Amino acid sequence: MEVREAIYQRRSIRAFTPEAVAKKTLLQLVDAAVQAPSARNMQPWHFVVVTGRARERLVQKLLSLYDQELAQGVVPPAMELPEPFQSRINQFLAALQSWPQGDRPVELQRGSLAFYGAPAVILVALDQRLSLDRLFDLGAAVQNLLLMAHSLGLGTCVIGIALRYVNQIRQELQLPESIHPVMTIAVGKPDATHPITAFRAGRQDLAACLTWIE
Numbered sequence: 001m002e003v004r005e006a007i008y009q010r011r012s013i014r015a016f017t018p019e020a021v022a023k024k025t026l027l028q029l030v031d032a033a034v035q036a037p038s039a040r041n042m043q044p045w046h047f048v049v050v051t052g053r054a055r056e057r058l059v060q061k062l063l064s065l066y067d068q069e070l071a072q073g074v075v076p077p078a079m080e081l082p083e084p085f086q087s088r089i090n091q092f093l094a095a096l097q098s099w100p101q102g103d104r105p106v107e108l109q110r111g112s113l114a115f116y117g118a119p120a121v122i123l124v125a126l127d128q129r130l131s132l133d134r135l136f137d138l139g140a141a142v143q144n145l146l147l148m149a150h151s152l153g154l155g156t157c158v159i160g161i162a163l164r165y166v167n168q169i170r171q172e173l174q175l176p177e178s179i180h181p182v183m184t185i186a187v188g189k190p191d192a193t194h195p196i197t198a199f200r201a202g203r204q205d206l207a208a209c210l211t212w213i214e
Protein backbone atom coordinates (compact mmCIF):
# COMPACT_ATOMS: atom_id res chain seq x y z
CA MET A 1 0.00 0.00 0.00
CA GLU A 2 1.25 3.47 -0.83
CA VAL A 3 1.89 5.88 2.02
CA ARG A 4 -0.56 8.30 0.48
CA GLU A 5 -3.31 5.69 0.53
CA ALA A 6 -2.56 4.72 4.12
CA ILE A 7 -2.64 8.37 5.25
CA TYR A 8 -5.99 9.07 3.61
CA GLN A 9 -7.69 5.75 4.35
CA ARG A 10 -6.71 5.28 8.01
CA ARG A 11 -9.39 6.01 10.54
CA SER A 12 -9.93 5.09 14.16
CA ILE A 13 -11.56 1.69 14.51
CA ARG A 14 -14.01 1.13 17.38
CA ALA A 15 -15.12 -2.48 16.83
CA PHE A 16 -12.73 -5.40 16.54
CA THR A 17 -12.96 -9.14 15.96
CA PRO A 18 -11.52 -11.27 18.78
CA GLU A 19 -8.94 -12.80 16.41
CA ALA A 20 -5.48 -12.54 17.96
CA VAL A 21 -2.80 -10.49 16.21
CA ALA A 22 0.35 -12.55 15.57
CA LYS A 23 3.37 -11.66 17.69
CA LYS A 24 5.47 -11.08 14.60
CA THR A 25 2.89 -8.58 13.29
CA LEU A 26 2.88 -6.68 16.59
CA LEU A 27 6.68 -6.59 16.43
CA GLN A 28 6.40 -5.22 12.90
CA LEU A 29 4.22 -2.38 14.22
CA VAL A 30 6.67 -1.45 16.95
CA ASP A 31 9.52 -1.67 14.46
CA ALA A 32 7.67 0.78 12.20
CA ALA A 33 7.13 3.08 15.19
CA VAL A 34 10.83 3.30 16.01
CA GLN A 35 11.67 4.39 12.45
CA ALA A 36 10.19 7.80 13.36
CA PRO A 37 12.42 10.83 13.70
CA SER A 38 13.36 11.96 17.21
CA ALA A 39 15.30 14.96 18.45
CA ARG A 40 19.03 14.24 18.22
CA ASN A 41 18.03 10.61 17.62
CA MET A 42 17.29 10.14 21.32
CA GLN A 43 14.61 7.52 20.57
CA PRO A 44 12.95 8.38 23.89
CA TRP A 45 10.16 5.82 23.59
CA HIS A 46 9.28 2.52 25.16
CA PHE A 47 6.45 0.22 24.04
CA VAL A 48 4.60 -2.29 26.18
CA VAL A 49 2.54 -4.83 24.23
CA VAL A 50 -0.32 -6.32 26.24
CA THR A 51 -2.27 -9.32 24.93
CA GLY A 52 -4.12 -12.43 26.15
CA ARG A 53 -4.87 -12.79 29.86
CA ALA A 54 -2.88 -9.69 30.74
CA ARG A 55 -5.06 -7.61 28.41
CA GLU A 56 -8.22 -9.13 29.92
CA ARG A 57 -7.07 -8.33 33.45
CA LEU A 58 -6.18 -4.78 32.42
CA VAL A 59 -9.63 -4.22 30.86
CA GLN A 60 -11.39 -5.66 33.93
CA LYS A 61 -9.36 -3.36 36.16
CA LEU A 62 -10.10 -0.25 34.08
CA LEU A 63 -13.82 -1.00 33.80
CA SER A 64 -14.16 -1.71 37.48
CA LEU A 65 -12.39 1.55 38.36
CA TYR A 66 -14.69 3.42 36.02
CA ASP A 67 -17.81 1.70 37.35
CA GLN A 68 -16.78 2.47 40.92
CA GLU A 69 -16.39 6.13 40.01
CA LEU A 70 -19.77 6.11 38.28
CA ALA A 71 -21.44 4.52 41.31
CA GLN A 72 -19.85 7.11 43.58
CA GLY A 73 -20.74 9.92 41.18
CA VAL A 74 -17.11 11.03 40.95
CA VAL A 75 -16.47 10.66 37.20
CA PRO A 76 -14.92 14.05 36.46
CA PRO A 77 -16.92 16.10 33.95
CA ALA A 78 -15.11 16.75 30.67
CA MET A 79 -13.33 20.09 30.82
CA GLU A 80 -14.92 22.80 28.66
CA LEU A 81 -12.36 23.87 26.07
CA PRO A 82 -11.98 27.18 24.22
CA GLU A 83 -13.47 27.67 20.78
CA PRO A 84 -13.22 26.41 18.11
CA PHE A 85 -12.11 23.21 19.90
CA GLN A 86 -15.22 22.70 22.04
CA SER A 87 -17.46 22.97 18.99
CA ARG A 88 -15.32 20.46 17.11
CA ILE A 89 -15.55 18.03 20.03
CA ASN A 90 -19.32 18.49 20.20
CA GLN A 91 -19.62 17.93 16.47
CA PHE A 92 -17.47 14.78 16.63
CA LEU A 93 -19.38 13.33 19.59
CA ALA A 94 -22.75 14.10 18.01
CA ALA A 95 -21.70 12.46 14.72
CA LEU A 96 -20.32 9.39 16.52
CA GLN A 97 -23.31 8.97 18.80
CA SER A 98 -25.87 9.34 16.02
CA TRP A 99 -24.06 6.93 13.70
CA PRO A 100 -26.22 3.85 12.96
CA GLN A 101 -25.09 1.51 15.71
CA GLY A 102 -26.82 -1.77 14.97
CA ASP A 103 -27.72 -3.53 18.19
CA ARG A 104 -24.70 -2.37 20.17
CA PRO A 105 -24.26 1.29 20.95
CA VAL A 106 -20.71 2.55 21.04
CA GLU A 107 -20.14 3.92 24.47
CA LEU A 108 -17.09 6.09 24.19
CA GLN A 109 -15.92 5.82 27.80
CA ARG A 110 -16.53 2.15 28.56
CA GLY A 111 -15.73 1.18 24.96
CA SER A 112 -12.41 2.98 25.18
CA LEU A 113 -11.56 1.42 28.53
CA ALA A 114 -12.24 -2.02 27.00
CA PHE A 115 -10.08 -1.02 23.99
CA TYR A 116 -13.23 -1.72 21.97
CA GLY A 117 -12.54 -5.45 22.27
CA ALA A 118 -9.20 -5.24 20.44
CA PRO A 119 -7.05 -8.30 21.20
CA ALA A 120 -3.86 -6.26 21.57
CA VAL A 121 -3.03 -3.06 23.39
CA ILE A 122 0.18 -1.17 22.86
CA LEU A 123 1.13 1.20 25.62
CA VAL A 124 3.50 3.97 24.61
CA ALA A 125 5.78 5.37 27.28
CA LEU A 126 8.40 8.06 27.65
CA ASP A 127 11.59 7.73 29.63
CA GLN A 128 10.71 9.22 33.02
CA ARG A 129 13.81 11.45 33.08
CA LEU A 130 12.91 13.35 29.92
CA SER A 131 10.71 16.41 29.56
CA LEU A 132 7.27 16.32 27.99
CA ASP A 133 8.79 18.13 24.98
CA ARG A 134 9.70 14.68 23.79
CA LEU A 135 6.02 13.82 23.34
CA PHE A 136 6.50 15.16 19.82
CA ASP A 137 8.84 12.25 19.08
CA LEU A 138 6.37 9.77 20.53
CA GLY A 139 3.57 11.23 18.44
CA ALA A 140 5.58 10.67 15.28
CA ALA A 141 6.29 7.09 16.33
CA VAL A 142 2.61 6.44 17.06
CA GLN A 143 1.57 7.72 13.64
CA ASN A 144 4.07 5.35 11.97
CA LEU A 145 2.56 2.50 13.96
CA LEU A 146 -1.01 3.44 12.99
CA LEU A 147 -0.15 3.68 9.31
CA MET A 148 1.79 0.42 9.29
CA ALA A 149 -1.13 -1.31 11.03
CA HIS A 150 -3.52 0.05 8.43
CA SER A 151 -1.30 -1.12 5.58
CA LEU A 152 -1.34 -4.63 7.11
CA GLY A 153 -5.15 -4.68 7.23
CA LEU A 154 -5.31 -4.00 10.95
CA GLY A 155 -7.37 -1.38 12.73
CA THR A 156 -6.22 0.88 15.55
CA CYS A 157 -7.66 3.39 17.95
CA VAL A 158 -5.50 5.68 20.05
CA ILE A 159 -7.04 5.59 23.53
CA GLY A 160 -6.24 8.49 25.80
CA ILE A 161 -9.06 7.97 28.31
CA ALA A 162 -7.30 4.96 29.85
CA LEU A 163 -4.50 7.24 31.07
CA ARG A 164 -6.91 8.68 33.65
CA TYR A 165 -5.96 5.54 35.58
CA VAL A 166 -2.24 5.72 34.85
CA ASN A 167 -1.19 4.75 38.39
CA GLN A 168 -3.42 1.70 38.39
CA ILE A 169 -2.15 0.73 34.91
CA ARG A 170 1.40 1.00 36.21
CA GLN A 171 0.52 -1.25 39.10
CA GLU A 172 -1.45 -3.78 37.05
CA LEU A 173 1.29 -4.16 34.44
CA GLN A 174 4.08 -3.79 37.00
CA LEU A 175 5.73 -1.11 34.91
CA PRO A 176 9.10 0.14 36.12
CA GLU A 177 9.35 3.68 37.54
CA SER A 178 11.78 4.50 34.72
CA ILE A 179 8.99 4.83 32.14
CA HIS A 180 6.07 7.21 32.04
CA PRO A 181 3.04 5.83 30.13
CA VAL A 182 1.60 8.53 27.88
CA MET A 183 -0.75 6.77 25.46
CA THR A 184 -2.43 3.47 24.71
CA ILE A 185 -3.41 2.06 21.32
CA ALA A 186 -5.99 -0.65 20.61
CA VAL A 187 -4.88 -2.96 17.79
CA GLY A 188 -6.79 -5.72 16.03
CA LYS A 189 -8.73 -6.77 13.00
CA PRO A 190 -11.58 -4.33 12.28
CA ASP A 191 -15.04 -5.83 12.75
CA ALA A 192 -16.34 -5.01 9.28
CA THR A 193 -19.84 -6.15 10.23
CA HIS A 194 -20.24 -3.44 12.85
CA PRO A 195 -21.70 -0.20 11.47
CA ILE A 196 -19.33 1.96 13.53
CA THR A 197 -16.43 0.63 11.46
CA ALA A 198 -17.62 2.78 8.56
CA PHE A 199 -17.60 5.95 10.69
CA ARG A 200 -15.22 8.62 9.49
CA ALA A 201 -14.51 11.74 11.51
CA GLY A 202 -14.53 14.90 9.39
CA ARG A 203 -11.82 17.49 9.05
CA GLN A 204 -11.87 21.28 8.96
CA ASP A 205 -10.99 22.98 5.71
CA LEU A 206 -7.27 23.61 5.41
CA ALA A 207 -7.97 27.33 5.63
CA ALA A 208 -8.82 26.86 9.33
CA CYS A 209 -5.27 25.78 10.18
CA LEU A 210 -3.06 27.15 7.43
CA THR A 211 -1.21 30.45 7.10
CA TRP A 212 0.79 30.97 3.96
CA ILE A 213 3.62 33.51 4.01
CA GLU A 214 5.52 34.44 0.82
Ligand SMILES: Cc1cc2nc3c(=O)[nH]c(=O)nc-3n(C[C@H](O)[C@H](O)[C@H](O)COP(=O)(O)O)c2cc1C
Pocket residue numbers: 010011012013014092108112157158159160161162200201
Ligand atom coordinates in the same frame (compact mmCIF):
# COMPACT_ATOMS: atom_id res chain seq x y z
C1 LIG B 1 -4.20 11.60 21.81
C2 LIG B 1 -5.45 10.90 21.34
C3 LIG B 1 -6.32 10.36 22.28
C4 LIG B 1 -7.47 9.69 21.85
N1 LIG B 1 -8.29 9.08 22.77
C5 LIG B 1 -9.37 8.40 22.35
C6 LIG B 1 -10.17 7.68 23.28
O1 LIG B 1 -9.89 7.64 24.48
N2 LIG B 1 -11.25 7.01 22.82
C7 LIG B 1 -11.58 6.98 21.48
O2 LIG B 1 -12.57 6.34 21.12
N3 LIG B 1 -10.84 7.65 20.57
C8 LIG B 1 -9.73 8.34 20.97
N4 LIG B 1 -8.93 8.97 20.06
C9 LIG B 1 -9.27 8.91 18.62
C10 LIG B 1 -9.82 10.25 18.14
O3 LIG B 1 -11.16 10.42 18.57
C11 LIG B 1 -9.74 10.26 16.59
O4 LIG B 1 -8.39 10.19 16.21
C12 LIG B 1 -10.35 11.54 16.00
O5 LIG B 1 -11.73 11.60 16.27
C13 LIG B 1 -10.13 11.60 14.47
O6 LIG B 1 -10.66 10.43 13.87
P1 LIG B 1 -9.80 9.43 13.00
O7 LIG B 1 -8.68 8.90 13.86
O8 LIG B 1 -10.78 8.36 12.61
O9 LIG B 1 -9.27 10.19 11.83
C14 LIG B 1 -7.77 9.62 20.45
C15 LIG B 1 -6.87 10.17 19.53
C16 LIG B 1 -5.73 10.79 19.96
C17 LIG B 1 -4.75 11.32 18.93
